[in-house]
Structure formats: C-alpha cells, structure tokens
Amino acid sequence: AQSVTQLGSHVSVSEGALVLLRCNYSSSVPPYLFWYVQYPNQGLQLLLKYTTGATLVKGINGFEAEFKKSETSFHLTKPSAHMSDAAEYFCAVSRANGGGFKTIFGAGTRLFVKA
Amino acid sequence: EAQVTQNPRYLITVTGKKLTVTCSQNMNHEYMSWYRQDPGLGLRQIYYSMNVEVTDKGDVPEGYKVSRKEKRNFPLILESPSPNQTSLYFCASSLRGSQETQYFGPGTRLLVL
Numbered sequence: 001a002q003s004v005t006q007l008g009s010h011v012s013v014s015e016g017a018l019v020l021l022r023c024n025y026s027s028s029v030p031p032y033l034f035w036y037v038q039y040p041n042q043g044l045q046l047l048l049k050y051t052t053g054a055t056l057v058k059g060i061n062g063f064e065a066e067f068k069k070s071e072t073s074f075h076l077t078k079p080s081a082h083m084s085d086a087a088e089y090f091c092a093v094s095r096a097n098g099g100g101f102k103t104i105f106g107a108g109t110r111l112f113v114k115a
Numbered sequence: 116e117a118q119v120t121q122n123p124r125y126l127i128t129v130t131g132k133k134l135t136v137t138c139s140q141n142m143n144h145e146y147m148s149w150y151r152q153d154p155g156l157g158l159r160q161i162y163y164s165m166n167v168e169v170t171d172k173g174d175v176p177e178g179y180k181v182s183r184k185e186k187r188n189f190p191l192i193l194e195s196p197s198p199n200q201t202s203l204y205f206c207a208s209s210l211r212g213s214q215e216t217q218y219f220g221p222g223t224r225l226l227v228l
Contacts (some may be wrong), residue, residue: 009155032214043119043205043219044158090157094213095221100146100165101213102173105158 006106017105019078031093119220138206147189147212
C-alpha cells in the first residue's frame with residue numbers, strides 16, 4: 001500500500017533562511033511525486049513534480065526537490081525563505097490503479113516565516 | 116480563464132438534510148476527483164472519475180455519492196449528512212494519467228450540525 005509521511009506538521013524559519021520540508025513515501029512501484037502548496041483560503045496549486053528523468057526538479061518560486069529512490073524521499077527545499085512562502089505544503093504520490101490512478105497526500109506541513 | 120469552480124463555498128446544514136456540492140471545470144479534463152481535508156490528515160480521496168459515466172471509490176467513500184453525466188461536471192452528493200462529514204472539500208481535475216498535475220477548486224467548507 002502507498003503512504004506518504006511528512007516529517008513535522010509545523011516548520012518555522014527566519015526570512016532569508018533555508019527551507020527544508022521532508023517527505024518520505026512508500027510504494028511498491030516507482031510513483032510519480034508531487035509537491036502542492038495551499039495558501040490561506042485557497043485550493044492547492046502545483047509547486048513541482050517528478051515523473052521521469054532528472055531527479056532534481058525545479059519548481060515555481062525558487063523551490064526545488066530531489067527524488068532519492070534509495071531513501072524513498074522527495075524533500076522540498078528553498079535556499080532563502082520569503083514572507084510570501086508562508087503556507088501549507090503537501091507532498092503527494094500518484095500511480096496507476098486498475099483503469100485509473102490514485103493520489104495519496106501527506107498530512108501537510110505548515111511553514112511559518114519569521115521577519 | 117482555465118479553472119475549477121465549486122458551489123457553494125460555505126454551507127451550514129443539519130443532520131440528515133440531503134445536499135449537493137457542484138464542481139465544474141472548463142479545461143476539457145477527463146479525470147475529476149473529490150477530496151476532503153481535515154486537520155492533521157491532509158487530503159483524502161472520496162471518489163474519482165476517469166471519464167463520463169466512469170466513477171470509482173477513493174479511500175473514504177462512505178456517506179457520499181457522485182455522478183459524471185457530463186465531462187465538465189462532477190457533483191458530490193451527501194444523501195444524509197452527519198456531523199463527521201463536517202470538513203473542507205476540494206474538487207480537482209486533470210488530464211488522464213497519474214503523472215498529470217491536478218487543478219483544484221477553491222474549496223467548500225461544510226458544517227453539519
């Protein structure tokens with residue numbers, strides 16, 4: 001069975017500091033991996049995704065993530081946090097399931113950015 | 116503008132009173148899905164649809180129904196709502212394929228008294 005674990009329900013960083021949000025997954029087959037961001041009172045929007053090819057994936061707003069198969073991880077990083085990065089971040093895995101596909105989301109990590 | 120719309124955005128109802136939350140997308144997407152978001156649990160999939168007249172259960176389908184009679188619409192029906200269905204609901208759509216990005220609606224916040 002698939003599962004997604006995000007370490008830390010809340011992460012707090014100072015403005016300008018490194019952002020690191022952790023995501024580990026379990027899957028019997030290599031999945032597709034996603035990071036979505038949710039700003040207050042909004043729906044989720046895609047930050048970045050890994051499907052195939054280069055394991056270091058760059059997304060919007062300066063975020064990037066690296067797929068490490070041996071560690072079953074897909075951690076999200078940003079070198080320098082900005083106040084506007086304060087939001088909730090969700091890691092998700094998706095794979096084929098019968099005639100369709102299923103997506104499993106992690107519990108989310110809320111990022112706080114201190115001035 | 117490409118978007119997923121949901122109505123209503125906020126809803127307060129009482130136990131047992133049937134309700135429908137509508138979802139519509141204008142991107143000609145085959146795949147549509149409903150999720151509920153609860154604190155500490157992330158998003159959990161309720162139902163999904165791979166195309167018109169093709170629907171399947173997600174991880175938490177109990178107490179919900181869906182239909183997909185048109186490609187653009189995917190309503191969520193609560194025949195007899197209960198307080199444990201108080202939640203934030205999101206509709207999403209995408210092209211067919213597990214590698215595709217899902218596009219989310221703005222959410223519907225439901226309170227069942």
